[in-house]
Every structure is written in C-alpha cells, then in structure tokens.
Amino acid sequence: MSSKRERLQVISDILRAIQARDGKIRPTHILYKANLSSQMLTEYLTELIQGGFVVETEQKKSKTYSLTDKGYKYIAEYKKVTEFMETFGLN
Amino acid sequence: MVHQFLRPEWFMGYDMLLEVMFAIILLLVAWYSFKSYKLTNSNSLKLFGFGFLFMSFAYFMLFLSNVAGFYALSSVDASPAMRIMDYIHFNLLGLNLYILLFSAGLMTLTYMTLNNKSEKLYALLMIPMLLALGLSANRFFLFHLICVFLMLIVVIHYRSCYKKTKKQSSLITFVAFSLLLFGKIIFIFSGDYFEFYVAGHLIEFGAYLLILLSFIKVLRK
Numbered sequence: 001m002s003s004k005r006e007r008l009q010v011i012s013d014i015l016r017a018i019q020a021r022d023g024k025i026r027p028t029h030i031l032y033k034a035n036l037s038s039q040m041l042t043e044y045l046t047e048l049i050q051g052g053f054v055v056e057t058e059q060k061k062s063k064t065y066s067l068t069d070k071g072y073k074y075i076a077e078y079k080k081v082t083e084f085m086e087t088f089g090l091n
Numbered sequence: 092m093v094h095q096f097l098r099p100e101w102f103m104g105y106d107m108l109l110e111v112m113f114a115i116i117l118l119l120v121a122w123y124s125f126k127s128y129k130l131t132n133s134n135s136l137k138l139f140g141f142g143f144l145f146m147s148f149a150y151f152m153l154f155l156s157n158v159a160g161f162y163a164l165s166s167v168d169a170s171p172a173m174r175i176m177d178y179i180h181f182n183l184l185g186l187n188l189y190i191l192l193f194s195a196g197l198m199t200l201t202y203m204t205l206n207n208k209s210e211k212l213y214a215l216l217m218i219p220m221l222l223a224l225g226l227s228a229n230r231f232f233l234f235h236l237i238c239v240f241l242m243l244i245v246v247i248h249y250r251s252c253y254k255k256t257k258k259q260s261s262l263i264t265f266v267a268f269s270l271l272l273f274g275k276i277i278f279i280f281s282g283d284y285f286e287f288y289v290a291g292h293l294i295e296f297g298a299y300l301l302i303l304l305s306f307i308k309v310l311r312k
Binding site for chain 2: 008077078079080081083084085086087088089090091
C-alpha cells in the first residue's frame with residue numbers, strides 16, 4: 001500500500017503525462033509514463049474521473065483521457081508547491 | 092529575570108512596525124505551508140509551517156510587549172504607580188512569551204532540517220531547551236545563544252540545499268537565513284549597546300524581505 005505522499009505523486013505524474021500529450025492520451029501511454037500496473041492505473045483513473053480532474057472519451061473502441069480545467073489547476077498548484085519546497089529546502 | 096533590550100528613543104515605534112511586518116511575512120509563509128501540506132501530506136511542510144507560525148506569534152508577542160513598554164514609559168508622570176507596574180508586568184510577560192515561542196519555532200525548523208520523523212527526538216530537543224529557558228536566570232542571553240546555535244544548523248542546511256540545486260531561489264533563502272543568523276549574533280549585544288538593537292532589527296528586516304521575495308516568486312510562477 002503506497003503512502004499518501006506517493007499516491008499524490010502518482011496522481012501528479014498521471015496528470016502531467018496527459019498534459020504532455022496536449023491534454024489527451026491513451027491509457028498505454030499513461031502506463032508507460034507513470035510506471036504503473038494496469039490495475040493500479042484503472043483505480044487511479046477512476047478516482048481522477050470521479051474527482052473531476054480527467055474525462056474519458058471513447059472513439060472507435062479505444063479510450064482516451066483528457067484533462068479538465070480542474071486537472072490543469074491541480075498540475076499548476078502542484079508545480080508551485082514543488083517550487084516552494086525546493087526554495088525553502090524542504091524534502 | 093529577563094534582561095531587557097536597550098533601544099534609542101528615536102527608534103521606538105519603528106521597531107514595533109518592523110516586528111508586525113516580520114510577523115505578517117512569517118504568517119503568510121506558514122499559511123502557504125499548511126495549504127501545501129493538504130495537497131502533498133509532506134511532513135517537512137507541516138514542520139516548516141509550525142516553525143514559521145510559532146515565530147510569527149513570537150513577533151506578535153514582542154510587538155504587544157513593546158506596546159506595553161511604550162505605555163509604561165509614556166505614562167510615568169500621568170498614571171498611578173500601580174498602573175505603570177501593570178504595563179511593566181505585561182511587557183515582561185510578552186517578552187518571555189516571545190522568547191519561548193521564537194525558540195520553539197526555531198527548534199521546529201531545525202528539527203525539520205534533520206529529516207527525521209521521530210517524535211521522541213523532537214521532544215528530546217524541545218523540552219530541555221524550553222526548561223532551560225524557563226528556569227534560566229539570564230534568559231535573554233541564553234535565548235540569543237540558543238538561537239545562534241540553531242540558526243547555524245539551519246544555515247548549514249540551506250547552504251547544502253543551494254549546493255545541490257544551484258538555483259537563485261535557494262541562494263536567496265540561504266542568504267536570508269545567513270542574515271537572520273548574523274542578526275541573532277548582533278542581538279546578543281543589544282542588552283549593552285542600543286546600536287546593536289537597531290542594527291539587529293535592520294538586518295532581520297533585510298532577511299525577512301528576502302524570504303518574502305522568494306515567497307512571491309514562487310506564487311507568481
């Protein structure tokens with residue numbers, strides 16, 4: 001069981017992976033970028049969809065995931081926090 | 092018994108203004124630390140937030156203590172002796188609370204730099220320090236000596252952070268805490284020479300401005 005800190009890092013990795021692909025990505029790419037098992041990824045994506053950070057769209061039998069405004073805001077806030085931690089020497 | 096500061100008359104008021112500014116800057120950074128803690132659950136953010144929060148309350152206490160001291164001095168001729176004694180007692184109480192809160196904040200900050208999650212270690216560091224400060228006959232001098240020692244550990248931490256990142260923001264934080272260390276060394280002599288009281292405040296002003304600058308730079312990104 002991962003700690004909350006690790007969990008939030010994974011969430012951030014998933015959201016950034018989607019952002020890196022112009023806000024739209026297939027699940028296989030997320031698996032590769034976030035280094036997760038498919039079961040874990042499904043759990044995380046379900047949570048992110050329910051939280052309103054990501055939306056799922058189905059095109060020609062394949063699923064793609066894109067960021068919502070809330071997802072973009074989370075990434076921006078997480079980046080600020082990372083910068084804050086680095087500036088003030090926090091691990 | 093608390094050894095009091097010596098300050099020039101012309102500086103009275105300016106020092107109080109600076110203390111409120113320091114308290115507000117520290118409070119802002121503490122607030123953002125707690126906000127970030129909710130997002131990341133990082134223990135260091137929580138400790139950093141508490142460290143800055145304690146130090147912020149300490150400056151508010153120092154401000155209130157100085158206000159009481161100011162009233163005690165300005166009402167020497169007009170008020171009955173009992174009233175003046177009330178002001179003096181309040182002044183000393185504020186100064187004692189400042190000493191305890193600031194040391195607790197700085198110890199929390201120092202503990203954060205150790206990157207250790209042991210609550211026992213935290214208690215082991217905090218309790219003897221507070222007891223020593225509470226029971227010391229020369230509390231003021233001991234307080235500044237402890238602050239210098241703790242600040243030195245914090246400065247060493249920020250120096251290694253800057254060496255790792257080589258970023259301007261880390262350098263600013265390192266310089267800010269180095270100034271705070273220098274300010275605390277200067278304050279050791281403020282009991283004998285009022286020039287040191289003024290210099291200490293001005294150096295701290297520079298340090299807290301740098302901390303504010305770093306903080307604003309983070310928020311604007």
